[in-house]
Amino acid sequence: MNVSEGARVDEERTLAPFGRRLARVARSESVGAYRVVTVEDTRGPADPRPGQFYMLAAERGWGGDDGRPYLPRALSFCRAAPLGRDRGASLSFLLDEVGPGTRRLAALEADEGVWLTGPLGVGFRRPSGRALLVGGGIGVAPILCLHDELHVGGARALLGFRSAEHAQAARLFSYATVATDDGSVGRHALVTELLREQLDDDASATVYACGPPVMLEAVRALCGERRVPAQLALESGMACGFGACFGCVVATRHGYLRLCVDGPVLDAAILEVGAGH
Amino acid sequence: MNSIGLPNKGLERFIDDDLPRLAGLPVPLVVSVMGFTRDELALLAARVGERDEVALVELNISCPNVETGLVMGADPTEAARAVERVRAACAKPLIVKLTPNASDPAAVAVAAEQAGADALALVNTLRGTAIDPRGTGGAWLGGGAGGLSGPAVRSVALAQVQAVAAASRLPVIGMGGISEPAHALDFLAAGARCVAVGTASFRDPAAAARIAEAIGAARPAGERIEAAATR
Ligand SMILES: Cc1cc2nc3c(=O)[nH]c(=O)nc-3n(C[C@H](O)[C@H](O)[C@H](O)COP(=O)(O)OP(=O)(O)OC[C@H]3O[C@@H](n4cnc5c(N)ncnc54)[C@H](O)[C@@H]3O)c2cc1C
Ligand SMILES: Cc1cc2nc3c(=O)[nH]c(=O)nc-3n(C[C@H](O)[C@H](O)[C@H](O)COP(=O)(O)O)c2cc1C
Ligand code: FES
Numbered sequence: 001m002n003v004s005e006g007a008r009v010d011e012e013r014t015l016a017p018f019g020r021r022l023a024r025v026a027r028s029e030s031v032g033a034y035r036v037v038t039v040e041d042t043r044g045p046a047d048p049r050p051g052q053f054y055m056l057a058a059e060r061g062w063g064g065d066d067g068r069p070y071l072p073r074a075l076s077f078c079r080a081a082p083l084g085r086d087r088g089a090s091l092s093f094l095l096d097e098v099g100p101g102t103r104r105l106a107a108l109e110a111d112e113g114v115w116l117t118g119p120l121g122v123g124f125r126r127p128s129g130r131a132l133l134v135g136g137g138i139g140v141a142p143i144l145c146l147h148d149e150l151h152v153g154g155a156r157a158l159l160g161f162r163s164a165e166h167a168q169a170a171r172l173f174s175y176a177t178v179a180t181d182d183g184s185v186g187r188h189a190l191v192t193e194l195l196r197e198q199l200d201d202d203a204s205a206t207v208y209a210c211g212p213p214v215m216l217e218a219v220r221a222l223c224g225e226r227r228v229p230a231q232l233a234l235e236s237g238m239a240c241g242f243g244a245c246f247g248c249v250v251a252t253r254h255g256y257l258r259l260c261v262d263g264p265v266l267d268a269a270i271l272e273v274g275a276g277h
Numbered sequence: 278m279n280s281i282g283l284p285n286k287g288l289e290r291f292i293d294d295d296l297p298r299l300a301g302l303p304v305p306l307v308v309s310v311m312g313f314t315r316d317e318l319a320l321l322a323a324r325v326g327e328r329d330e331v332a333l334v335e336l337n338i339s340c341p342n343v344e345t346g347l348v349m350g351a352d353p354t355e356a357a358r359a360v361e362r363v364r365a366a367c368a369k370p371l372i373v374k375l376t377p378n379a380s381d382p383a384a385v386a387v388a389a390e391q392a393g394a395d396a397l398a399l400v401n402t403l404r405g406t407a408i409d410p411r412g413t414g415g416a417w418l419g420g421g422a423g424g425l426s427g428p429a430v431r432s433v434a435l436a437q438v439q440a441v442a443a444a445s446r447l448p449v450i451g452m453g454g455i456s457e458p459a460h461a462l463d464f465l466a467a468g469a470r471c472v473a474v475g476t477a478s479f480r481d482p483a484a485a486a487r488i489a490e491a492i493g494a495a496r497p498a499g500e501r502i503e504a505a506a507t508r
Binding site (some may be wrong): 063067071241242246 | 425
């Protein structure tokens with residue numbers, strides 16, 4: 001396998017302290033079908049980039065009856081607020097319970113301990129000009145902090161959800177247009193249709209997107225056709241999160257890239273068409 | 278379980294790009310080589326072994342020899358022939374990394390010792406597979422099958438380390454599921470001279486340093502093996 005390195009030079013990255021550190025859960029709340037867990041990361045950087053992620057493991061009860069989960073799980077932060085001078089940040093994570101790891105993290109209660117490594121990877125580049133934010137399902141997590149950052153400029157967030165229960169995550173956004181697969185909330189459409197309309201209106205924009213693979217592929221194709229620059233936050237199985245295991249590679253025009261080091265945010269233009277991302 | 282294989286940049290780019298950067302680290306460098314023929318192994322070991330930056334060479338014999346179809350590390354005769362070839366090509370201390378997927382790892386260890394190895398490392402991953410949980414009946418791993426590591430393999434690794442340490446006089450680097458200081462002490466008690474931490478480093482990048490500190494073995498492992506192997 002041909003492995004490339006450092007294909008991106010204009011990266012936006014805050015470096016993680018070495019090793020993992022223990023953080024305390026400040027609170028955990030339900031938002032529709034999801035859970036938002038907020039932890040006080042007093043020993044980490046105060047300014048992670050939207051799109052960067054952390055590896056999380058619960059201090060206790062990590063490793064259930066069948067030994068899983070053993071490895072930490074990758075989560076994008078959805079909100080970060082500095083805790084004050086050199087006091088790190090309060091980090092919020094939006095969780096979709098799909099397996100033992102995310103279930104355990106969603107069950108965390110205030111004052112429990114969480115092991116954190118991060119922030120990891122390359123985030124979204126700071127937008128200039130008109131930004132269109134597109135989030136699908138749990139993929140709205142990194143879009144939320146980017147939206148917070150752009151709020152003054154009023155960037156539009158286009159959000160797609162499976163159902164009304166999932167669509168409650170749109171409440172976290174101050175300004176968003178919602179579509180649902182079943183039409184129960186907002187437009188009865190795929191979020192990529194909302195994006196198409198926006199681009200038909202005015203194609204001078206940069207698109208920032210995160211969501212399931214089919215959505216990202218549709219965004220890539222749509223933006224590719226119209227020569228609209230797009231930055232996509234991709235997902236792949238991550239065992240380590242810091243470049244050691246090579247489990248997270250994706251095929252790009254620059255060869256295979258480790259998504260945890262060279263991503264998770266990649267320029268849509270470098271992705272191989274239909275490469276399975 | 279992983280089915281990563283051995284993705285890498287190849288010999289030339291490793292020597293040109295990676296080695297200079299790795300040489301800046303405050304530890305002795307152990308370079309692991311793996312190939313599909315004895316010629317490949319000998320070439321790789323010779324090229325990395327001649328570099329001043331490299332303290333020790335590790336020979337990974339967990340792969341099939343495409344010429345004979347046998348897994349080099351599963352059969353004592355195959356293993357001995359590979360080690361002999363590499364030994365002649367490389368002047369640096371040579372660690373032979375053993376696979377647990379052999380019916381008698383101690384016999385392979387003795388064969389490697391007689392062929393000129395300076396130290397032994399075990400275990401590599403245990404062959405395993407997983408079926409797609411979505412009910413397709415197909416493989417759940419990219420490579421069809423893969424290798425198991427981490428806590429699940431610890432007791433198997435411990436028994437193999439014990440058997441190898443009893444059969445061979447070479448220093449043994451024990452590994453397989455070590456994630457706490459107590460696990461490391463178990464391997465040392467079973468006869469290992471050093472221990473290594475693999476999978477646990479993925480959940481805590483500082484796991485090896487933390488364990489070394491806890492068991493009072495703060496000296497870098499490479500130095501100890503180097504000392505042991507050149508004794
Ligand atoms: C950079 C990055 C950022 C991420 N950010 C977030 C985030 O902000 N919020 C979030 O919730 N998640 C996020 N994820 C995804 C999250 O890391 C994974 O969903 C998580 O690792 C799952 O762990 P688990 O133990 O809960 O599930 P696992 O059991 O490990 O399952 C993982 C996935 O495998 C599949 N799978 C496993 N078992 C089965 C089965 N029996 N049947 C069908 N499918 C199965 C499912 O698709 C499941 O989603 C992110 C991932 C990456 C790489
Ligand atoms: C993702 C991954 C990649 C590995 N790659 C190699 C390799 O290239 N060469 C090798 O000799 N062993 C390799 N191993 C095996 C480990 O070095 C180690 O022998 C094994 O995982 C058992 O130790 P552990 O339980 O502490 O991980 C790999 C293991 C994992 C999990
Ligand atoms: S997750 Fe291990 S290399 Fe990317």
